Amino acid sequence: MRLALIAHDEKKPALIEFAKDRHDDLAAFDLIATGTTGQRLIDETNLDIERMQSGPLGGDMQIGARIAEESCDGVIFLRDPLTAQPHEPDISALLRICDVHETPLATNLASADAVLDELVREREDMEL
Numbered sequence: 001m002r003l004a005l006i007a008h009d010e011k012k013p014a015l016i017e018f019a020k021d022r023h024d025d026l027a028a029f030d031l032i033a034t035g036t037t038g039q040r041l042i043d044e045t046n047l048d049i050e051r052m053q054s055g056p057l058g059g060d061m062q063i064g065a066r067i068a069e070e071s072c073d074g075v076i077f078l079r080d081p082l083t084a085q086p087h088e089p090d091i092s093a094l095l096r097i098c099d100v101h102e103t104p105l106a107t108n109l110a111s112a113d114a115v116l117d118e119l120v121r122e123r124e125d126m127e128l
Helices: 009-021 023-027 035-045 059-068 091-100 109-127
Strands: 002-007 030-033 049-051 074-078
Touching: 002 009, 002 035, 002 059, 009 023, 009 035, 009 074, 009 109, 023 109, 030 035, 030 059, 035 049, 059 091, 074 091, 074 109
Parallel strands: 002 030, 002 074, 030 049
Antiparallel strands: none
């Protein structure tokens, strides 16, 4: 199973803490992330992550393509609704493609826990 990780600049520290707290669960997935977020996660959590381009260079669109190909099972996109910068990924296209393909997308830490919990359950069921 594959999970995508994305975060606006102000939310990167929160995503890193989430990844540290849920390291064992996340390590069981094929992880993909936008470039800068992915590198910070690799550096600070030692998780194995396939890095896409940075958000401004189309990394969010690369993740969207994986969703369209049905090769991504969930997305955690910690967005900053108050101070997102123009260069940061826009969630609108990812929301649309996730809705089209019924792929769960979390936008805050509470929903990230819920999405990850459900994907862990699905993964365990597949292993039985």
